[in-house]
Amino acid sequence: MAVKTKEGACRCSPIVTVHAGRENGNRGWKLMLLLGAGLAIWILLYLLVEPAANLLTYSVFQLPAYSHLGSSVAFFLYEAPKVILLLTVIVFGVGILRSFFTPERTRQLLAGKREFAGNVLAGGLGIVTPFCSCSAVPLFIGFVETGVPLGVTFTFLIAAPMINEVAVVLLLGMFGWKIALLYVTTGLFIAITAGWVIGRLKLERYIEAWVFDIKIADSPTSAQHLSFEDRVHYGLNAVREIVGKVWPYVLAGIAVGAAIHGYVPEGLMASFMGKDVWWAVPAAVLLGVPMYSNAAGIIPIMQALMEKGAALGTTLAFMMAVIGLSLPETIILRKVLKWQLIAVFIGVVAVGITITGYLFNILL
Protein backbone atom coordinates (compact mmCIF):
# COMPACT_ATOMS: atom_id res chain seq x y z
CA MET A 1 0.00 0.00 0.00
CA ALA A 2 1.75 3.10 -1.20
CA VAL A 3 0.95 6.62 -0.25
CA LYS A 4 1.70 8.42 -3.48
CA THR A 5 2.61 12.01 -3.01
CA LYS A 6 3.37 14.38 -5.81
CA GLU A 7 5.49 16.55 -3.58
CA GLY A 8 7.08 13.53 -2.02
CA ALA A 9 9.24 12.97 -5.05
CA CYS A 10 11.16 16.12 -4.32
CA ARG A 11 12.71 16.45 -0.92
CA CYS A 12 14.38 19.81 -1.07
CA SER A 13 16.41 21.97 1.20
CA PRO A 14 14.46 24.36 3.39
CA ILE A 15 14.17 28.09 3.10
CA VAL A 16 17.28 29.83 4.36
CA THR A 17 17.06 33.39 5.55
CA VAL A 18 20.50 34.73 6.21
CA HIS A 19 20.17 37.46 8.77
CA ALA A 20 21.80 40.73 7.86
CA GLY A 21 22.78 41.64 11.39
CA ARG A 22 25.29 39.37 13.00
CA GLU A 23 24.38 38.21 16.45
CA ASN A 24 26.10 39.69 19.44
CA GLY A 25 26.90 37.60 22.50
CA ASN A 26 23.54 38.42 24.11
CA ARG A 27 21.42 36.97 21.33
CA GLY A 28 23.57 33.86 21.28
CA TRP A 29 22.87 33.22 24.95
CA LYS A 30 19.16 33.87 24.64
CA LEU A 31 19.02 31.39 21.80
CA MET A 32 20.84 28.73 23.79
CA LEU A 33 18.45 29.29 26.68
CA LEU A 34 15.45 28.95 24.40
CA LEU A 35 16.85 25.78 22.90
CA GLY A 36 17.48 24.37 26.35
CA ALA A 37 13.93 25.15 27.43
CA GLY A 38 12.61 23.59 24.25
CA LEU A 39 14.56 20.42 24.90
CA ALA A 40 13.29 20.19 28.48
CA ILE A 41 9.68 20.54 27.34
CA TRP A 42 10.30 17.94 24.66
CA ILE A 43 11.65 15.41 27.16
CA LEU A 44 8.68 15.99 29.43
CA LEU A 45 6.19 15.48 26.63
CA TYR A 46 7.97 12.37 25.43
CA LEU A 47 7.83 10.77 28.85
CA LEU A 48 4.16 11.58 29.22
CA VAL A 49 2.95 10.11 25.93
CA GLU A 50 2.59 6.48 26.89
CA PRO A 51 0.81 6.97 30.22
CA ALA A 52 -1.41 9.63 28.63
CA ALA A 53 -2.35 7.32 25.77
CA ASN A 54 -3.30 4.52 28.12
CA LEU A 55 -5.19 6.87 30.37
CA LEU A 56 -7.20 8.28 27.51
CA THR A 57 -8.03 4.96 25.95
CA TYR A 58 -8.91 2.95 29.00
CA SER A 59 -10.12 5.48 31.55
CA VAL A 60 -11.51 8.34 29.54
CA PHE A 61 -12.88 6.51 26.52
CA GLN A 62 -13.69 3.50 28.65
CA LEU A 63 -12.54 0.99 26.07
CA PRO A 64 -12.08 -2.57 27.34
CA ALA A 65 -8.44 -3.47 27.81
CA TYR A 66 -8.04 -6.36 25.38
CA SER A 67 -10.54 -5.40 22.75
CA HIS A 68 -9.60 -4.82 19.11
CA LEU A 69 -10.70 -1.21 19.25
CA GLY A 70 -8.99 -0.59 22.57
CA SER A 71 -5.61 -1.79 21.44
CA SER A 72 -5.87 0.01 18.10
CA VAL A 73 -6.74 3.30 19.74
CA ALA A 74 -4.05 2.97 22.41
CA PHE A 75 -1.51 2.12 19.70
CA PHE A 76 -2.45 5.18 17.71
CA LEU A 77 -2.52 7.58 20.65
CA TYR A 78 0.84 6.32 21.82
CA GLU A 79 2.68 6.10 18.52
CA ALA A 80 1.45 9.23 16.77
CA PRO A 81 2.64 11.89 19.25
CA LYS A 82 5.78 9.89 19.97
CA VAL A 83 6.76 9.74 16.32
CA ILE A 84 5.97 13.41 15.70
CA LEU A 85 8.08 14.38 18.71
CA LEU A 86 11.00 12.28 17.49
CA LEU A 87 10.64 13.69 14.00
CA THR A 88 10.78 17.23 15.30
CA VAL A 89 13.92 16.85 17.31
CA ILE A 90 15.85 14.79 14.81
CA VAL A 91 14.89 16.80 11.74
CA PHE A 92 16.05 19.85 13.70
CA GLY A 93 19.36 18.20 14.58
CA VAL A 94 19.95 16.93 11.07
CA GLY A 95 18.99 20.35 9.74
CA ILE A 96 21.77 21.92 11.76
CA LEU A 97 24.19 19.23 10.62
CA ARG A 98 23.15 19.83 7.02
CA SER A 99 23.82 23.53 7.28
CA PHE A 100 27.50 22.63 7.34
CA PHE A 101 27.35 20.86 4.01
CA THR A 102 26.54 22.27 0.64
CA PRO A 103 26.45 20.40 -2.67
CA GLU A 104 29.35 22.55 -3.87
CA ARG A 105 31.46 21.50 -0.92
CA THR A 106 30.54 17.86 -1.41
CA ARG A 107 31.47 18.12 -5.04
CA GLN A 108 34.85 19.60 -4.14
CA LEU A 109 35.45 16.87 -1.61
CA LEU A 110 34.65 14.15 -4.12
CA ALA A 111 36.38 15.50 -7.23
CA GLY A 112 39.12 13.24 -8.46
CA LYS A 113 38.93 10.76 -5.60
CA ARG A 114 39.94 7.20 -6.36
CA GLU A 115 37.16 4.69 -6.81
CA PHE A 116 36.68 2.83 -3.57
CA ALA A 117 37.62 5.61 -1.15
CA GLY A 118 35.47 7.95 -3.17
CA ASN A 119 32.51 5.60 -2.92
CA VAL A 120 32.77 5.41 0.84
CA LEU A 121 33.07 9.17 1.17
CA ALA A 122 30.18 9.73 -1.24
CA GLY A 123 28.00 7.43 0.81
CA GLY A 124 28.65 9.36 3.99
CA LEU A 125 28.22 12.68 2.26
CA GLY A 126 25.00 11.45 0.71
CA ILE A 127 23.53 11.25 4.17
CA VAL A 128 24.50 14.73 5.29
CA THR A 129 24.32 16.82 2.15
CA PRO A 130 20.94 18.42 1.57
CA PHE A 131 19.46 16.71 -1.41
CA CYS A 132 16.48 17.35 -3.56
CA SER A 133 15.49 14.64 -5.98
CA CYS A 134 14.56 17.20 -8.61
CA SER A 135 18.15 18.39 -8.37
CA ALA A 136 19.38 14.94 -9.32
CA VAL A 137 20.18 16.12 -12.83
CA PRO A 138 22.14 19.29 -12.05
CA LEU A 139 23.96 17.41 -9.30
CA PHE A 140 24.79 14.53 -11.59
CA ILE A 141 26.11 16.81 -14.30
CA GLY A 142 27.99 19.00 -11.87
CA PHE A 143 29.67 16.02 -10.25
CA VAL A 144 30.59 14.20 -13.42
CA GLU A 145 31.93 17.32 -15.10
CA THR A 146 34.20 18.18 -12.17
CA GLY A 147 35.86 14.82 -12.33
CA VAL A 148 33.90 12.88 -9.75
CA PRO A 149 33.97 9.28 -11.07
CA LEU A 150 30.66 7.94 -12.36
CA GLY A 151 30.46 5.19 -9.75
CA VAL A 152 31.09 7.64 -6.93
CA THR A 153 28.35 9.92 -8.25
CA PHE A 154 25.96 7.00 -8.26
CA THR A 155 26.83 6.10 -4.69
CA PHE A 156 25.83 9.60 -3.74
CA LEU A 157 22.61 9.43 -5.74
CA ILE A 158 21.66 6.17 -4.07
CA ALA A 159 22.55 7.11 -0.52
CA ALA A 160 21.03 10.57 -0.48
CA PRO A 161 17.35 9.74 -1.00
CA MET A 162 17.42 6.35 0.70
CA ILE A 163 19.07 7.25 3.98
CA ASN A 164 16.96 10.15 5.04
CA GLU A 165 16.37 11.38 8.53
CA VAL A 166 12.62 10.85 8.42
CA ALA A 167 13.16 7.16 7.75
CA VAL A 168 15.77 6.90 10.48
CA VAL A 169 13.58 8.65 13.03
CA LEU A 170 10.59 6.49 12.30
CA LEU A 171 12.65 3.33 12.52
CA LEU A 172 14.13 4.59 15.77
CA GLY A 173 10.74 5.36 17.24
CA MET A 174 8.97 2.27 16.09
CA PHE A 175 11.64 -0.41 16.04
CA GLY A 176 14.41 0.85 18.28
CA TRP A 177 17.93 2.07 17.64
CA LYS A 178 19.37 -1.27 16.56
CA ILE A 179 17.15 -1.48 13.51
CA ALA A 180 17.60 2.18 12.71
CA LEU A 181 21.37 1.66 12.78
CA LEU A 182 21.00 -1.48 10.69
CA TYR A 183 19.07 0.47 8.11
CA VAL A 184 21.70 3.20 7.87
CA THR A 185 24.58 0.72 7.66
CA THR A 186 22.96 -1.49 5.05
CA GLY A 187 21.79 1.51 3.06
CA LEU A 188 25.34 2.82 3.04
CA PHE A 189 26.69 -0.59 2.16
CA ILE A 190 24.31 -0.97 -0.76
CA ALA A 191 25.04 2.55 -1.98
CA ILE A 192 28.79 2.05 -1.82
CA THR A 193 28.79 -1.40 -3.41
CA ALA A 194 26.27 -0.57 -6.12
CA GLY A 195 28.13 2.61 -6.98
CA TRP A 196 31.43 0.79 -7.06
CA VAL A 197 30.04 -1.97 -9.28
CA ILE A 198 28.58 0.56 -11.68
CA GLY A 199 31.91 2.35 -11.73
CA ARG A 200 33.73 -0.89 -12.58
CA LEU A 201 31.39 -1.57 -15.47
CA LYS A 202 32.72 1.52 -17.24
CA LEU A 203 29.38 2.72 -18.51
CA GLU A 204 30.37 6.29 -19.31
CA ARG A 205 29.24 5.84 -22.90
CA TYR A 206 25.65 5.61 -21.71
CA ILE A 207 25.57 9.17 -20.49
CA GLU A 208 23.67 11.45 -22.83
CA ALA A 209 25.96 13.37 -25.13
CA TRP A 210 24.71 16.84 -24.30
CA VAL A 211 26.01 16.48 -20.75
CA PHE A 212 29.55 16.77 -21.99
CA ASP A 213 28.80 19.90 -23.99
CA ILE A 214 27.96 21.88 -20.92
CA LYS A 215 30.38 24.49 -19.76
CA ILE A 216 31.03 24.10 -16.10
CA ALA A 217 31.90 26.82 -13.69
CA ASP A 218 32.05 27.04 -9.95
CA SER A 219 28.70 27.94 -8.56
CA PRO A 220 29.07 31.53 -7.34
CA THR A 221 26.75 31.01 -4.41
CA SER A 222 28.99 28.55 -2.64
CA ALA A 223 30.78 28.97 0.69
CA GLN A 224 28.37 31.21 2.51
CA HIS A 225 29.35 31.67 6.11
CA LEU A 226 26.47 30.98 8.45
CA SER A 227 26.33 32.14 12.04
CA PHE A 228 25.05 29.89 14.84
CA GLU A 229 21.77 31.74 14.73
CA ASP A 230 21.50 31.10 11.00
CA ARG A 231 22.06 27.42 11.58
CA VAL A 232 19.36 27.28 14.22
CA HIS A 233 16.99 28.95 11.79
CA TYR A 234 17.99 26.45 9.13
CA GLY A 235 17.11 23.68 11.56
CA LEU A 236 13.81 25.26 12.54
CA ASN A 237 12.86 25.82 8.92
CA ALA A 238 13.69 22.21 8.20
CA VAL A 239 11.28 21.16 10.94
CA ARG A 240 8.58 23.48 9.67
CA GLU A 241 8.92 22.24 6.14
CA ILE A 242 9.62 18.56 6.55
CA VAL A 243 7.42 17.81 9.54
CA GLY A 244 4.85 20.22 8.17
CA LYS A 245 4.73 18.31 4.94
CA VAL A 246 5.00 14.81 6.26
CA TRP A 247 2.75 14.67 9.32
CA PRO A 248 -0.51 13.75 7.52
CA TYR A 249 1.26 10.75 6.01
CA VAL A 250 2.70 9.77 9.37
CA LEU A 251 -0.75 9.88 10.94
CA ALA A 252 -2.31 7.97 8.07
CA GLY A 253 0.40 5.33 8.22
CA ILE A 254 0.07 4.98 11.98
CA ALA A 255 -3.69 4.74 11.67
CA VAL A 256 -3.36 1.85 9.21
CA GLY A 257 -0.73 0.34 11.47
CA ALA A 258 -3.05 0.69 14.44
CA ALA A 259 -5.83 -1.05 12.56
CA ILE A 260 -3.54 -3.91 11.61
CA HIS A 261 -2.28 -4.07 15.17
CA GLY A 262 -5.73 -4.32 16.64
CA TYR A 263 -7.57 -6.39 14.10
CA VAL A 264 -5.30 -8.61 12.04
CA PRO A 265 -4.78 -12.00 13.65
CA GLU A 266 -1.28 -12.94 14.79
CA GLY A 267 0.75 -14.83 12.29
CA LEU A 268 -1.36 -13.94 9.28
CA MET A 269 1.49 -12.17 7.58
CA ALA A 270 3.82 -15.09 8.18
CA SER A 271 2.11 -17.03 5.45
CA PHE A 272 3.29 -14.71 2.72
CA MET A 273 5.86 -12.42 4.23
CA GLY A 274 7.43 -14.77 6.72
CA LYS A 275 10.97 -16.07 6.94
CA ASP A 276 10.30 -19.33 5.18
CA VAL A 277 8.60 -17.84 2.17
CA TRP A 278 11.60 -17.84 -0.17
CA TRP A 279 9.98 -15.81 -2.91
CA ALA A 280 8.83 -13.08 -0.53
CA VAL A 281 12.03 -11.03 -0.69
CA PRO A 282 12.32 -10.66 -4.48
CA ALA A 283 8.56 -10.19 -4.70
CA ALA A 284 8.74 -7.42 -2.11
CA VAL A 285 11.57 -5.71 -3.99
CA LEU A 286 9.84 -6.04 -7.36
CA LEU A 287 6.72 -4.55 -5.85
CA GLY A 288 8.58 -1.78 -4.09
CA VAL A 289 10.82 -0.51 -6.89
CA PRO A 290 8.16 1.20 -9.01
CA MET A 291 6.34 2.46 -5.98
CA TYR A 292 7.27 5.65 -4.32
CA SER A 293 6.17 6.75 -0.94
CA ASN A 294 7.84 8.90 1.59
CA ALA A 295 9.13 7.01 4.59
CA ALA A 296 6.52 8.52 6.84
CA GLY A 297 3.70 6.61 5.26
CA ILE A 298 5.38 3.25 4.85
CA ILE A 299 7.20 2.62 8.09
CA PRO A 300 4.30 2.61 10.54
CA ILE A 301 2.60 0.06 8.32
CA MET A 302 5.77 -2.01 8.30
CA GLN A 303 5.79 -2.25 12.06
CA ALA A 304 2.28 -3.57 12.20
CA LEU A 305 3.03 -6.11 9.46
CA MET A 306 6.07 -7.34 11.29
CA GLU A 307 4.13 -7.71 14.47
CA LYS A 308 1.85 -10.09 12.62
CA GLY A 309 4.60 -12.31 11.38
CA ALA A 310 6.28 -10.64 8.42
CA ALA A 311 10.02 -11.25 8.48
CA LEU A 312 12.40 -8.36 9.15
CA GLY A 313 14.44 -8.91 6.00
CA THR A 314 11.42 -8.97 3.74
CA THR A 315 9.88 -5.86 5.24
CA LEU A 316 13.14 -3.93 5.25
CA ALA A 317 13.80 -4.90 1.64
CA PHE A 318 10.35 -3.69 0.68
CA MET A 319 10.89 -0.40 2.44
CA MET A 320 14.28 0.23 0.86
CA ALA A 321 12.92 -0.56 -2.57
CA VAL A 322 10.05 1.87 -2.11
CA ILE A 323 12.05 4.73 -0.65
CA GLY A 324 15.34 4.26 -2.42
CA LEU A 325 14.22 3.95 -6.01
CA SER A 326 11.45 6.06 -7.37
CA LEU A 327 9.81 6.24 -10.74
CA PRO A 328 9.75 10.06 -10.73
CA GLU A 329 13.49 10.22 -10.08
CA THR A 330 14.15 7.66 -12.81
CA ILE A 331 12.16 9.72 -15.27
CA ILE A 332 14.11 12.81 -14.32
CA LEU A 333 17.42 10.97 -14.71
CA ARG A 334 16.39 9.83 -18.17
CA LYS A 335 17.35 13.33 -19.26
CA VAL A 336 21.01 12.57 -18.64
CA LEU A 337 21.27 8.80 -18.71
CA LYS A 338 20.44 6.42 -21.50
CA TRP A 339 18.07 3.56 -20.76
CA GLN A 340 20.85 1.01 -20.47
CA LEU A 341 22.52 2.90 -17.66
CA ILE A 342 19.25 3.50 -15.87
CA ALA A 343 18.45 -0.20 -16.13
CA VAL A 344 21.85 -1.13 -14.71
CA PHE A 345 21.40 1.42 -11.93
CA ILE A 346 18.01 0.08 -10.90
CA GLY A 347 19.10 -3.51 -11.38
CA VAL A 348 22.22 -3.28 -9.24
CA VAL A 349 20.41 -1.51 -6.41
CA ALA A 350 17.49 -3.94 -6.56
CA VAL A 351 19.84 -6.92 -6.40
CA GLY A 352 21.67 -5.33 -3.49
CA ILE A 353 18.44 -4.81 -1.60
CA THR A 354 17.29 -8.36 -2.31
CA ILE A 355 20.52 -9.87 -1.04
CA THR A 356 20.26 -7.75 2.09
CA GLY A 357 16.69 -8.94 2.60
CA TYR A 358 17.71 -12.57 2.40
CA LEU A 359 20.68 -12.00 4.67
CA PHE A 360 18.53 -10.54 7.39
CA ASN A 361 15.94 -13.24 7.14
CA ILE A 362 18.67 -15.81 7.58
CA LEU A 363 20.68 -14.10 10.25
CA LEU A 364 18.08 -12.49 12.45
Added chain:
Amino acid sequence: MNIKVLGPGCARCQSLEKTVREAVSALKLDIKVEEIKDMQKIMQYPILMTPGLVINEKVVMSGKVPSKAEVERLIMNALDAERQGGKQS
Protein backbone atom coordinates in the same frame (compact mmCIF):
# COMPACT_ATOMS: atom_id res chain seq x y z
CA MET B 1 16.83 43.69 -16.62
CA ASN B 2 15.62 40.17 -17.03
CA ILE B 3 14.96 37.62 -14.34
CA LYS B 4 14.82 33.89 -14.84
CA VAL B 5 13.66 31.24 -12.40
CA LEU B 6 15.22 27.85 -13.11
CA GLY B 7 13.46 24.69 -12.04
CA PRO B 8 11.82 21.57 -13.46
CA GLY B 9 8.59 22.31 -11.65
CA CYS B 10 8.74 20.86 -8.17
CA ALA B 11 7.12 22.59 -5.22
CA ARG B 12 10.28 24.51 -4.28
CA CYS B 13 10.75 25.88 -7.75
CA GLN B 14 7.18 27.11 -7.91
CA SER B 15 7.62 28.64 -4.48
CA LEU B 16 10.65 30.57 -5.69
CA GLU B 17 8.80 31.78 -8.75
CA LYS B 18 5.96 33.05 -6.61
CA THR B 19 8.37 34.80 -4.21
CA VAL B 20 10.19 36.45 -7.09
CA ARG B 21 6.99 37.77 -8.63
CA GLU B 22 5.93 39.13 -5.24
CA ALA B 23 9.30 40.84 -4.78
CA VAL B 24 9.14 42.40 -8.23
CA SER B 25 5.67 43.80 -7.65
CA ALA B 26 6.59 44.99 -4.15
CA LEU B 27 9.48 46.94 -5.63
CA LYS B 28 7.09 48.29 -8.24
CA LEU B 29 9.41 47.34 -11.05
CA ASP B 30 8.39 46.41 -14.55
CA ILE B 31 10.57 43.36 -15.03
CA LYS B 32 9.73 40.23 -16.94
CA VAL B 33 10.08 37.06 -14.87
CA GLU B 34 10.72 34.03 -17.00
CA GLU B 35 10.39 30.40 -15.90
CA ILE B 36 12.81 27.93 -17.40
CA LYS B 37 11.61 24.36 -16.97
CA ASP B 38 13.54 22.57 -19.68
CA MET B 39 16.47 20.71 -18.15
CA GLN B 40 18.84 21.33 -21.03
CA LYS B 41 18.14 25.05 -20.91
CA ILE B 42 18.53 25.06 -17.14
CA MET B 43 21.94 23.46 -17.45
CA GLN B 44 23.12 26.36 -19.60
CA TYR B 45 23.65 28.01 -16.24
CA PRO B 46 26.22 26.74 -13.75
CA ILE B 47 23.98 25.52 -10.96
CA LEU B 48 24.27 22.42 -8.86
CA MET B 49 20.85 22.39 -7.24
CA THR B 50 17.50 23.65 -8.37
CA PRO B 51 15.76 26.01 -7.96
CA GLY B 52 17.96 28.71 -9.38
CA LEU B 53 17.59 32.45 -9.71
CA VAL B 54 19.24 34.22 -12.60
CA ILE B 55 19.32 38.01 -12.91
CA ASN B 56 20.75 39.54 -16.08
CA GLU B 57 22.15 36.16 -17.12
CA LYS B 58 24.08 35.82 -13.88
CA VAL B 59 23.25 33.09 -11.34
CA VAL B 60 22.64 34.91 -8.05
CA MET B 61 21.20 32.08 -6.00
CA SER B 62 20.73 28.35 -6.30
CA GLY B 63 19.63 25.41 -4.22
CA LYS B 64 17.40 27.25 -1.80
CA VAL B 65 14.24 29.27 -1.66
CA PRO B 66 15.08 32.72 -0.30
CA SER B 67 12.65 34.98 1.50
CA LYS B 68 10.98 37.84 -0.33
CA ALA B 69 13.30 40.29 1.43
CA GLU B 70 16.32 38.38 0.22
CA VAL B 71 15.04 38.39 -3.36
CA GLU B 72 14.38 42.12 -3.19
CA ARG B 73 17.96 42.63 -1.98
CA LEU B 74 19.31 40.60 -4.88
CA ILE B 75 17.26 42.58 -7.38
CA MET B 76 18.40 45.89 -5.87
CA ASN B 77 22.02 44.75 -6.03
CA ALA B 78 21.59 43.89 -9.67
CA LEU B 79 19.97 47.26 -10.34
CA ASP B 80 22.94 49.01 -8.69
CA ALA B 81 25.34 46.96 -10.77
CA GLU B 82 23.43 47.98 -13.90
CA ARG B 83 23.66 51.64 -12.98
CA GLN B 84 27.37 51.36 -12.26
CA GLY B 85 27.89 49.75 -15.62
CA GLY B 86 25.93 52.56 -17.26
CA LYS B 87 28.10 55.26 -15.64
CA GLN B 88 31.33 53.71 -16.77
CA SER B 89 30.44 53.18 -20.43
